[in-house]
Structure formats: C-alpha cells, structure tokens
Amino acid sequence: MTTSTETKEKEPLNFIEEIIEEDIRNGKHAGRVHTRFPPEPNGFLHIGHAKALVVNFETAQKYGGKTNLRLDDTNPSTENTDYVDNIKNDIRWLGFEWEGEELYASDYFEQLYQFAVKLIHKGLAYVDDSTPEEIAAQKGTPTAPGTESPFRNRSIEENLDLFARMRAGDFPDGSRVLRAKVDMASPNMHMRDPVIYRIKHEHHHRTGDDWCIYPMYDFAHGQSDSIEEITHSLCSLEFRHHRPLYDWFIEKLEIFPSRQIEFARMNVAYMITSKRRLMKLVTDNYVTGWDDPRMPTLAGMRRRGYPAPAIREFCRRAGTARRDNVIEYELLEFCVREELNRTSLRSMVVLDPLKVVITNYPEGQVEDMSIENNPEDPNAGHRTMPFSQELYIERDDYMDDPPKNYHRLAPGKDVRLKSAYIIHCDEVIRDANGEVSELHCSYYPDSRSGSDTSGIKAKGVIHWVSAPHAIQAEVRLYDRLFTDPEPTNHEDRDYIEFYNTNSLQVVTAFAEPSLKNAQPGQTFQFLRKGYFCTDTDSTPANPVFNLTVNLKDSWSK
C-alpha cells in the first residue's frame, strides 16, 4: 500500500534563507535576490572566502538571483592588480561565475564623493583638522562617551570648501579627514563620528593619480551595495556593529536600501585564515608560496588536489548560522574522499619498497595483468600492468612476527597480489644489520586473478609493482600545517610555535609504468594508500605527486 501524495520533508532553511523567503513573501524588491562577493585585492583567497563564496553565490542561485564580484579597492596602499587576477581565477576554479564584468568600489569614487558632498550639505559631515591621536582620544572608550571635535560645527560652506581642497590636493596626508556627524555619545563606537574620507597621495591600481582622497570602508561598502542595488549584503559577524552606520548612511543619503545580514565565518581546525599570518608563513619560508599544498588558500588546496566540488560541499555541510564555530578537519577530508572515490583512477605505487623475488616464476617472463581503473565507475575501463619475477611491495605489508589478525605477508603465509597471483612467503633475506632486505616467495600458477582455480583463500590483498618496469616518482606526503587545532587561539603562545615541522615528507616511490603520462592537476588513488595529485612541478622525466588525503585506515589504529 503506497501513499501516493506523501510529500517529502522540506529541507530546513538556514536563517538567511528564512529572511529571504519572508522578503519574497512580502514582495520586497519584487522578489529579487542580488548578492555580492566583495574581497579586498590585497591577498589570496582562502577557505574562509570559499565559505563566503558558497553562501553568496548559492543563496542567490537558489532564488534565481545574481551575484556580483566587487573588488573592494579603497586603500591603494595595499592593493594591486595581481591580486585581482588571482582572485578571479580562484573564484572561477571554485565553480562560480559572477554577473557581468567584475566591479570595483573604485568605479564609484566620483559618486561616493558626491554622496559625501550631499552629507555636508545636510550638515551631516565635517572636515576635521584634528590629528589621528586627537581623534582617537575624542572617541572615548566603550564605557565612557566621546567628546566632540572642536571642528565639529564648522559651517557648511567652510566644509564644502575644505573638502573640495582636500580633493584638489591642497593638503598633505593625514592633515585632515572628513567625518560623519553622528553621535559622539553612542554606545556603539562606530557611530562616534566615524572618519569617512582620508588624504592619501598615493597611486591607485585602477584610478592612477586621479584621487588623493579615498573613502573608508564604512563609506564605500554599503554605498557600493546600494549603487549595485544589492538586496542582501551577506557578511561576517564582526560587521554587526557597523550595521547601524550602514543603515544610517542609506537613510541620510536616501539611496537604495540594501540590507546587511551577518553570519558566522567558518573556522576550520588546524587551519588559519588571517592574511597577515598567512603572509608570514610565505615570507619566512615556512611554506614554498601562497600555493604551497599545505596552505589553506584556494591556490594551495587546488595544488594539493582538493576538488572544487568537494570544497563547495564542505562549505554546505558546515552549515550557516550565527554562532562561532570550528569545523573539524575530518569533515573536509570526508568531502574530498567522497568526491575523489567517485572520480579518480586507481593505480599502484609503492611508497616504501621491499623487494620480492618469485623464485618459481620463469626468469625473464612478463605477463600483462588486467586491472580495473575505478571499481566505482564501470565506464572507467581497465588497463594492464606488467608482472615479472622481481617485484616491490610495501615494507609494512610484511611482518616477521605478526599479530593473529594481520592479513598481509609473514613467514610461511599467503597473500594475494592485487589483480595478479597469490604468493607464499618462503624465505626472508636480511642485511648485515638484521634488517629485512628481500623476500623470497613462490607463486601459485593457478591462482591468477580472473582465472583462479587454486582454491586457496588468501585473506589479504596487497599492491605491488614490477621492479624492472616501475618508474621512480617523487611523492610529497603532507600533514596538517599546525599541531594545534586552533593555533591562533592561545594568549600565551604565538601560532608559529605550533608549526608542524613534519608537515612535509618527501619520498622516492616506485610507481606502475602508466603513471609516466600523468598530467599536472590529475588526481589518482594510489591503491590502499590515498589520493594523490600530480604536482605542477611534475615532468615525464621527474614525476611528482602530492598526497591529497590518505585513505581511511581502520587497521593502523
């Protein structure tokens, strides 16, 4: 008996979606949804930006809306076009396409200037000759109200004249600012007559030397939202205290009422997202660059082999709410494995080799063994791998004196060589130090994979490569960059103290011959080991692979 009209549970909405759906119900902005992603072009995009990207783009997509890319370039001292290019590239790689051409806050400098003039006309802004120190003192403290600047009540005419001369370049840097006249006694520090324009005789990456005054964030961001008619301006929690100012400017300027909504930024255990701290890792050579595979930058994660869909899924699963959070690294790894399990081709690579000689295998004989490329994908087909008398297996796939539930090789034990024969360990050869240097094994000729009539049941299956056919490859094994889940959260210790000195280990591995053609960026599963990505340093003569993430291992525990 089936219930024909059973409706499926509607998936829960996050608080932003609830606000949007209510706005749509109320006919606000005729149901239009338009978001924006507003990075400052002074650094590389990282995992935190990925979350902001997903929230902004996917929320808009869900409601048939649009998303602008707007570079928030109001401070020429730190911003440049190289960063712009990298940001655009990273966003496209993550899988998002913004509406039209990318936009710049600097496109609105003239309009912003006119907004300021309008404020002055309304008696709501004034030129202040106070020094930075004096202004800071006037601000007061959170517990004590501020004091008014002696320049607060200049005439509109004088303010107009002075502001025009600021623009004209009549004054040196730091000598004057334009301040909004709000409320020096407000409990919200941001409302205590915030500086909205400062003098900076500096070359801007787009407007060149057209301007020597530049708007502050609070007088650029919200106004840019408004100019672009952004309906929902999604930002992180620390801007909560800016919202009354955001709304105040919209009201006083009588411009399009964009609405700012704050959500908690995503923190990920063992990762940091501070631009300054990330920069230090690069400049002090803790990593090789912004795209070092250990870096939490999109460039680094891309090089590491994290697929864009996995990063997007990770951001979705982390959820969107308004409370502080630290997402476990394991969730990211889960999303990466989930994607890579579906998509990556399998191959066999021995990272820590131990030689095996099949004593009863005809010397010089080579057989082509057929191996599935991806058991999760029947369409991925098969490849062949040469099998010969001398092989390499993983050193930890052999033990002298194994525990009873060890399924691999040991003296007198059998093991299946994946997609090849079952072998029996007859003899252990040791070097002068007593270390195992070689295994002499015999194979069961009737146990060939696919036509096994031996009747032998080997509990273990291990990977292997043919010694004379294997190619050497550099394999870079990565671990988390920090040894503490929240390296920047210790009052008494610097985050650098938690730098993981074992975060990179380089080994020379023996890989199956097919890997000779691996292209940079291509991902593989090295059977029983993990997912790996061909590095940008890789060449056919010197292949290089990065460990993306290891396979789950329920044995080593």
Next chain:
RNA sequence: AGACCCAUAGUGUAACGGUAGCACACCAGAUUUUGGUUCUGUUCGUCAAGGUUCGAAUCCUUGUGGGUCUACCA
C-alpha cells in the same frame, strides 16, 4: 568595565510552544581481490537556576561561559 551577539551529542547543524533529528567523528558487525567503498547497528546532547504554560531546547528573568567593538585597515 559598558554595549551588542551567541549557547542543542566529541564537532557542526535542525526542531519556529507539542515524539530532540541529521551529518561528520567514534565504537561494533556484514560485505569486499583496496583493512578503501557500500550496508547495518550501538553509545552520546538542550549551560545553570527560577518563572509563564496543560505542555518549554523554544517565551520571560537572573546567573555562568564564549565572542565582537574602542584603525585616517577591510
């Protein structure tokens, strides 16, 4: 110290006054020519104390804990 924000399994996130769910992690088992994948199951939670109510994770009060704010950065 003041203002504002936040508090649900280990970690995240739902439940919108009416059975506290889901995901990851963990543990156990089944399957497996990857100790992978897949499947099944177990354990574990409403910060505290009052109040309102037939009924509170949800509303109110107080407390506790955490976060944000005092840049001519964004």
